[in-house]
Amino acid sequence: MTDQLNRRSFLKKSVSAGAITAIAGVPALLRGKNLNSKLQFAGIGASGKGWSDIKEISTHSAVVPVAFTDIDLSRMDKVKRLAPDAALFQDYRKMLADMGDKIDGVSVSTPDHMHAYITLDAMRQGKHVYCQKPLTRTVWEARQVRKQFAKSKVITRLGNQIHSHSAYRTGVELIQSGAIGKIKEVHSWVTSTGHGYAGVIERPENPPTLPTTIDWDLWIGVAPMRPYGGDRVYHPFAWRDWQDFGSGAIGDFGCHILDPVFTSLKITGGPNSIKAVHTGLNDEVWPAQETLYYNFPGTEYTVGDNFNITWYDGGRKPKSSLARMPKGQSLPRSGSIYVGEKGSMVLPHVGAPTLYPVESYADFKIETKESLNHYHGWVDGCLSGKQPSDGFEYGGNLTETVQLGNVAVFFPGEELKWDAENFKITNKPEANPRLTRKYRKGWEIKEVV
Numbered sequence: 001m002t003d004q005l006n007r008r009s010f011l012k013k014s015v016s017a018g019a020i021t022a023i024a025g026v027p028a029l030l031r032g033k034n035l036n037s038k039l040q041f042a043g044i045g046a047s048g049k050g051w052s053d054i055k056e057i058s059t060h061s062a063v064v065p066v067a068f069t070d071i072d073l074s075r076m077d078k079v080k081r082l083a084p085d086a087a088l089f090q091d092y093r094k095m096l097a098d099m100g101d102k103i104d105g106v107s108v109s110t111p112d113h114m115h116a117y118i119t120l121d122a123m124r125q126g127k128h129v130y131c132q133k134p135l136t137r138t139v140w141e142a143r144q145v146r147k148q149f150a151k152s153k154v155i156t157r158l159g160n161q162i163h164s165h166s167a168y169r170t171g172v173e174l175i176q177s178g179a180i181g182k183i184k185e186v187h188s189w190v191t192s193t194g195h196g197y198a199g200v201i202e203r204p205e206n207p208p209t210l211p212t213t214i215d216w217d218l219w220i221g222v223a224p225m226r227p228y229g230g231d232r233v234y235h236p237f238a239w240r241d242w243q244d245f246g247s248g249a250i251g252d253f254g255c256h257i258l259d260p261v262f263t264s265l266k267i268t269g270g271p272n273s274i275k276a277v278h279t280g281l282n283d284e285v286w287p288a289q290e291t292l293y294y295n296f297p298g299t300e301y302t303v304g305d306n307f308n309i310t311w312y313d314g315g316r317k318p319k320s321s322l323a324r325m326p327k328g329q330s331l332p333r334s335g336s337i338y339v340g341e342k343g344s345m346v347l348p349h350v351g352a353p354t355l356y357p358v359e360s361y362a363d364f365k366i367e368t369k370e371s372l373n374h375y376h377g378w379v380d381g382c383l384s385g386k387q388p389s390d391g392f393e394y395g396g397n398l399t400e401t402v403q404l405g406n407v408a409v410f411f412p413g414e415e416l417k418w419d420a421e422n423f424k425i426t427n428k429p430e431a432n433p434r435l436t437r438k439y440r441k442g443w444e445i446k447e448v449v
């Protein structure tokens with residue numbers, strides 16, 4: 001009861017002040033920018049995946065959680081319990097301005113449309129950044145984050161925790177060891193659909209009253225203004241469906257499921273081309289079902305000069321015959337088939353890899369790689385100065401590929417040729433504006449030069 005009362009008066013006070021301020025004194029152990037022993041950590045986006053990021057990062061013994069930001073003050077109970085002395089904010093810009101050198105690194109776990117704005121801002125201010133996948137909402141934003149990362153001497157990591165999971169690490173090792181020979185093609189899929197999160201495909205006609213705990217202007221951020229839609233129409237979680245905020249099923253799962261593909265095949269650049277085929281699109285949400293055909297330049301782990309990666313979502317799947325599984329076995333709900341010269345590997349999301357055909361691999365012993373702590377890997381990098389391999393150069397390239405899918409859907413059935421170096425679609429000039437977005441006044445992202 002006391003807690004509730006305290007919380008209510010806290011919310012009232014903070015909302016009337018327009019922006020929340022610190023509710024407690026800053027702990028005495030705050031130091032200047034000295035990363036020899038401790039990482040002063042702040043979480044941006046305190047609930048949903050943000051809570052799990054904050055909780056996991058804070059289990060590292062060198063982490064001192066010093067501040068948290070969430071635009072929805074009703075979603076901060078857990079972080080308050082985790083670190084009662086940490087400062088709380090509703091606007092991350094105020095947090096960075098007020099705390100200055102008392103923050104060394106941040107996690108960014110907001111909806112996709114705000115990743116680039118916040119991440120760029122934090123990197124410009126010299127903060128280490130752990131940012132959720134996809135790294136950005138647009139292809140252009142991913143390129144800007146890559147460029148800023150190259151300029152800023154900070155440690156970054158994409159919030160793709162399964163990158164460090166035993167299943168994916170083992171799959172990567174198998175491909176690179178040549179267990180199925182060089183790779184001819186890859187097929188990746190997820191059952192999620194691009195309009196299954198909010199469950200509606202048009203904006204609500206009668207938007208409800210905005211709860212006093214939410215700063216809607218901050219939630220909208222870079223996107224065009226629209227009224228609050230009610231619980232789980234946009235906020236929380238359901239923003240994934242909406243083109244203005246989320247990135248559909250490919251945005252939600254592409255960076256996860258394509259991560260072992262990119263890592264194992266050492267894909268360091270963009271595709272040669274992409275084509276989308278789907279069930280239809282309106283101006284608001286992503287397609288219900290889509291297939292994306294990517295063609296990539298070959299690498300040391302693939303056959304020939306180029307190879308195909310095909311993405312399926314919304315219930316579409318590749319032909320199971322590609323996996324060469326025994327009769328009666330079926331493909332997992334989501335994952336990838338790697339089709340090699342000697343056999344196929346099925347790598348479920350998230351599950352142990354299996355090699356086919358069974359008779360060829362009956363005596364093959366798979367050496368399982370151990371899981372690593374992804375969150376601690378970022379913290380260790382911040383402390384040691386050693387950049388993890390999946391920082392914002394890798395994550396930016398992966399995200400560019402994923403978000404190119406969300407460009408191609410506007411030109412269904414057309415093969416778009418991609419010149420990654422010159423950042424343009426060469427055979428369809430009218431597709432190039434789709435690489436970026438229009439920014440709301442006051443929330444523009446400037447090109448990084």
Ligand SMILES: NC(=O)c1ccc[n+]([C@@H]2O[C@H](COP(=O)([O-])OP(=O)(O)OC[C@H]3O[C@@H](n4cnc5c(N)ncnc54)[C@H](O)[C@@H]3O)[C@@H](O)[C@H]2O)c1
Nearest residue numbers: 045047048049070071072075109110112132133159236237
């Ligand atoms: N790595 C994974 O396994 C995984 C799993 C789920 C989500 N995610 C990613 O995490 C991110 C968040 O997803 P979610 O499902 O938790 O969304 P969510 O909407 O449930 O939660 C987002 C949280 O951030 C807050 N927020 C929104 N805008 C903010 C802003 N500008 N500043 C500060 N706080 C803000 C919200 O109030 C909410 O508490 C997304 O990018 C998503 O793709 C990753």
